[in-house]
Amino acid sequence: xxxxxxxxxxxxxxxxxxxxxxxxxxxxxxxxxxxxxxxxxxxxxxxxxxxxxxxxxxxxxxxxxxxxxxxxxxxxxxxxxxxxxxxxxxxxxxxxxxxxxxxxxxxxxxxxxxxxxxxxxxxxxxxxxxxxxxxxxxxxxxxxxxxxxxxxxxxxxxxxxxxxxxxxxxxxxxxxxxxxxxxxxxxxxxxxxxxxxxxxxxxxxxxxxxxxxxxxxxxxxxxxxxxxxxxxxxxxxxxxxxxxxxxxxxxxxxxxxxxxxxxxxxxxxxxxxxxxxxxxxxxxxxxxxxxxxxxxxxxxxxxxxxxxxxxxxxxxxxxxxxxxxxxxxxxxxxxxxxxxxxxx
Ligand code: SAM
Ligand code: SF4
Numbered sequence: 001x002x003x004x005x006x007x008x009x010x011x012x013x014x015x016x017x018x019x020x021x022x023x024x025x026x027x028x029x030x031x032x033x034x035x036x037x038x039x040x041x042x043x044x045x046x047x048x049x050x051x052x053x054x055x056x057x058x059x060x061x062x063x064x065x066x067x068x069x070x071x072x073x074x075x076x077x078x079x080x081x082x083x084x085x086x087x088x089x090x091x092x093x094x095x096x097x098x099x100x101x102x103x104x105x106x107x108x109x110x111x112x113x114x115x116x117x118x119x120x121x122x123x124x125x126x127x128x129x130x131x132x133x134x135x136x137x138x139x140x141x142x143x144x145x146x147x148x149x150x151x152x153x154x155x156x157x158x159x160x161x162x163x164x165x166x167x168x169x170x171x172x173x174x175x176x177x178x179x180x181x182x183x184x185x186x187x188x189x190x191x192x193x194x195x196x197x198x199x200x201x202x203x204x205x206x207x208x209x210x211x212x213x214x215x216x217x218x219x220x221x222x223x224x225x226x227x228x229x230x231x232x233x234x235x236x237x238x239x240x241x242x243x244x245x246x247x248x249x250x251x252x253x254x255x256x257x258x259x260x261x262x263x264x265x266x267x268x269x270x271x272x273x274x275x276x277x278x279x280x281x282x283x284x285x286x287x288x289x290x291x292x293x294x295x296x297x298x299x300x301x302x303x304x305x306x307x308x309x310x311x312x313x314x315x316x317x318x319x320x321x322x323x324x325x326x327x328x329x330x331x332x333x334x335x336x337x338x339x340x341x342x343x344x
Contacts, residue, residue, distance in 0.1 A: 019311065021079035024287075024321045028274055032082040032245070033075050035068060036281040036343025037096055041089040043117050044153035045139075047179055048339045050213025057341070063283045065099045067301050071279060074307055076108035078314065080277075084113040086343045088281060091120045097127055104132020111135060115177065117155060121163025125170040135173040137204075138164050142185050143195055151184065168199065175202045175261070186222040189230050196258040204248050204261040209289075210332040211339040218328060224249075224264040231260065245275040265289075271324035277314075278343055285314060287321040289342060290331060 022030040039057050041049070063071070072083055083103055090096055091114075104112045113135035114128070121138065128136070140160055142148040148157040167174050176196065180186050192203050205227050210216035231237060236254040247270055248261030264270070278286040283298025295317045300310050325331065 019078050022277070022314065022318055024318045026321075026323055028272075028321075029079065030275050030277050030318065031080055032084070032276045033072065033080045034084045034086055034276060034278045034343055035072065036087045036279065036341075037068070037085055037090040037093040037099070038062065038088040039281045039341045040092050041087065041117070041340060042092055042119055043089065043155050045117075045141075045155075046151055046153070047181060047208060047214055047216075048211070050338050050340075054213075054338055054340060057282050061282045061298075063279070063281065063298055065093075065095050065102075067283070067298065068099065068279075069102050070301065071283075071297055071310075072103055072109070073106055074310055075277075075314075076106050077307075078311065079108075081108055082111040082113070083109055084115060086115040088340050088343070089117055089119070090114055091116055091124065097124065097131060100128055100133050101131035113137065115139070117152070118160035118163035119155070122159065122166045125163070125166040125172060129170040129172050133172060135175070136167050137175045137177050138167070139177045139179075140164075141178050141180075142188060143191055144188070147185065164201070168201070174200070175204055177204050177206060179206045179208055180222045180227060181208045182220050182222045184220075186226070186230075189227055190234050193231065193235060193253060193256065193258065193260060197253075197256040199258050202248075202250065202259040202261050204263055206263040207266040209265055209339075211337070211342070213338050216332060218332075221266050223267045224262050225267065227262060243273075245273040246270075247276075265325075266328060269324055277318075280337070280342055282341075285317050286342060287317055288325060290325040290334065291322065292334065292337075293317070293320060 039054065100112065103109060111134050112132055114133060115137040118138040138160065141151050145157040148155055164174060178192060180189065189205060196203055207224060208216065208221050237251040238254065240250040240252055240259065242250050247263050249264065250259055250261040252259055278289065279297065280286060283296055284294035285297050286294055295313055297310060300313060326334065
């Protein structure tokens with residue numbers, strides 16, 4: 001019966017004409033969908049994984065890869081042209097490489113990206129590139145093996161560095177995601193640039209954000225202004241033109257091949273240009289990373305609803321999207337899931 005529901009939605013979608021784009025009350029057109037493949041992870045990063053652990057989602061709650069593909073096809077019809085696979089750790093989801101191939105083949109999807117801890121990248125980069133992945137963000141918060149281990153609990157720096165080399169060798173665009181925390185790794189910002197100076201990568205320094213159970217403290221944020229000040233004491237930064245919807249402020253660095261970017265969600269939010277939607281691994285649509293309001297697309301798909309009903313639910317959720325996320329004083333008090341459940 002379930003198969004039949006999926007077929008129904010696919011057929012309806014194929015017959016339908018291209019639909020109007022997904023625009024919210026503030027005129028923001030949504031083109032970017034982030035999809036969490038799982039809430040599981042082989043690392044235990046301290047800033048991400050709740051200390052007391054998480055109640056893992058049951059297998060039946062998690063979207064099947066077929067359901068995910070159906071949803072992405074529907075979103076593609078609604079104007080989504082960039083999709084990012086994330087999680088949890090997307091590469092621990094069995095069959096994710098096949099999903100990459102299927103999604104890359106959707107004509108409307110121009111960019112297919114993945115955010116990963118890089119653990120399996122050395123073996124999989126070539127296949128992923130051949131399957132149509134264009135961009136990979138690899139998380140790396142320290143270049144010191146012991147500190148890397150202390151932050152990730154289960155990670156190994158060398159293995160991730162090899163993964164990054166393989167990704168570059170395979171022709172993938174590579175960004176390095178580094179969450180900067182005061183008293184943990186803020187002293188490595190310059191070292192990161194020096195390490196990747198000759199590589200065609202963007203190193204993105206991310207401000208530490210609050211999520212359920214992640215021991216966030218406002219005092220642990222190492223703000224954008226401080227990161228920039230530190231870098232500019234050593235390098236000359238030239239702003240790069242970026243898309244108005246980009247989360248990062250990107251810069252070229254004089255004398256280096258690598259670029260740097262800053263994700264300043266805490267001190268300079270970029271909600272005005274937000275074009276992102278998220279699907280959690282259990283199939284809920286989230287219109288904001290920090291918003292608790294969610295709509296279960298999974299239940300609609302599983303109850304055999306048509307593409308039109310799904311579209312209506314998506315548009316109604318988008319109408320309720322807030323203009324910007326609350327300020328730093330309010331944000332940590334709002335109920336939200338952990339990052340691993342939302343999909344970063
Ligand atoms: N497991 C993959 C990884 O680590 O790249 C994908 C999921 S992870 C949740 C996505 C991104 O969110 C990672 O780059 C991670 O560093 C970032 N992240 C997780 N918790 C965060 C937090 N509290 N503040 C800022 N970034 C965070
Ligand atoms: Fe896992 Fe990524 Fe979270 Fe680290 S940041 S615990 S690798 S999901």
